[in-house]
Amino acid sequence: MTRPKPVLFPGSTQDGAELSLQEVAYRYRTGQATASSGAGPLNFRVVPGEFLSVVGPSGSGKSTLLGLLAGFLSPQQGEIRLDGTLLRGPHPRLTLVQQEAALFPWLTVGGNVRFGLRGLPRAEQDRRVQDSLALVGLPDLGGRRIHELSGGQRQRVSLARALATRPGVLLLDEPFSALDVATRERLSAELLDIWRQRGVTVVFVTHHLEEALALGERVMALRGGETVLDAPTAGLSLPELEAALR
Numbered sequence: 001m002t003r004p005k006p007v008l009f010p011g012s013t014q015d016g017a018e019l020s021l022q023e024v025a026y027r028y029r030t031g032q033a034t035a036s037s038g039a040g041p042l043n044f045r046v047v048p049g050e051f052l053s054v055v056g057p058s059g060s061g062k063s064t065l066l067g068l069l070a071g072f073l074s075p076q077q078g079e080i081r082l083d084g085t086l087l088r089g090p091h092p093r094l095t096l097v098q099q100e101a102a103l104f105p106w107l108t109v110g111g112n113v114r115f116g117l118r119g120l121p122r123a124e125q126d127r128r129v130q131d132s133l134a135l136v137g138l139p140d141l142g143g144r145r146i147h148e149l150s151g152g153q154r155q156r157v158s159l160a161r162a163l164a165t166r167p168g169v170l171l172l173d174e175p176f177s178a179l180d181v182a183t184r185e186r187l188s189a190e191l192l193d194i195w196r197q198r199g200v201t202v203v204f205v206t207h208h209l210e211e212a213l214a215l216g217e218r219v220m221a222l223r224g225g226e227t228v229l230d231a232p233t234a235g236l237s238l239p240e241l242e243a244a245l246r
């Protein structure tokens with residue numbers, strides 16, 4: 001299946017940033033003389049506005065890679081660059097959305113989305129909260145409490161909170177895996193719409209190979225912390241992807 005490149009909607013912004021990794025490695029120190037697992041060495045580039053899916057079995061290094069990209073882990077070797085600048089830790093242009101929506105229960109939906117916008121003028125905050133809640137299909141729920149939302153709505157709020165900061169790269173760690181199949185499919189389709197509208201660069205980690213192929217323009221498969229396949233999804237079949245992971 002071939003998919004067209006994102007066509008930016010009128011009035012949208014091209015926000016995507018470039019990520020490049022050169023000889024990046026991270027090993028966990030386990031406290032024993034024989035350390036270590038983690039990820040790397042990794043060499044790849046994600047161009048602005050690209051949608052990259054990352055797959056791999058449990059323990060293959062997907063979360064470690066996202067931790068490195070989010071700036072939570074510092075590579076012990078190699079360099080990560082964001083738009084050509086060395087990444088030295090968490091960066092406002094990189095936003096991570098995780099499997100379980102990490103929302104503040106004492107704030108409203110709008111308050112959660114607004115949280116990352118402190119420092120901006122109030123009117124700009126209001127505009128971004130409204131825009132990003134509309135983008136994820138929750139334009140009227142700004143005043144709701146988090147406990148009044150379904151699991152799918154909570155993930156939408158997480159996505160809205162991430163998008164409100166106008167990230168250059170959206171890092172998604174199994175964002176829909178806790179949801180039922182129907183909700184998951186709906187949110188996946190919405191994610192593609194948002195990507196097309198915003199032109200944001202996406203790194204999408206998932207266990208689901210079909211999902212990786214359906215959503216990504218390109219898929220990277222990890223095994224034992226290393227890249228065993230990095231290819232455009234157009235023309236790549238599920239059996240080929242499965243074979244790469246065996």
Ligand SMILES: Nc1ncnc2c1ncn2[C@@H]1O[C@H](COP(=O)(O)OP(=O)(O)OP(=O)(O)O)[C@@H](O)[C@H]1O
Nearest residue numbers: 028030037038056057058059060061062063064065
């Ligand atoms: N805090 C840690 N301390 C020691 N080893 C770790 C730690 N976190 C992960 N590892 C190891 O690093 C390797 C990569 O783990 P990682 O969590 O990145 O894999 P993953 O592909 O995200 O797995 P999953 O799909 O189960 O989340 C595994 O061998 C794992 O056991």
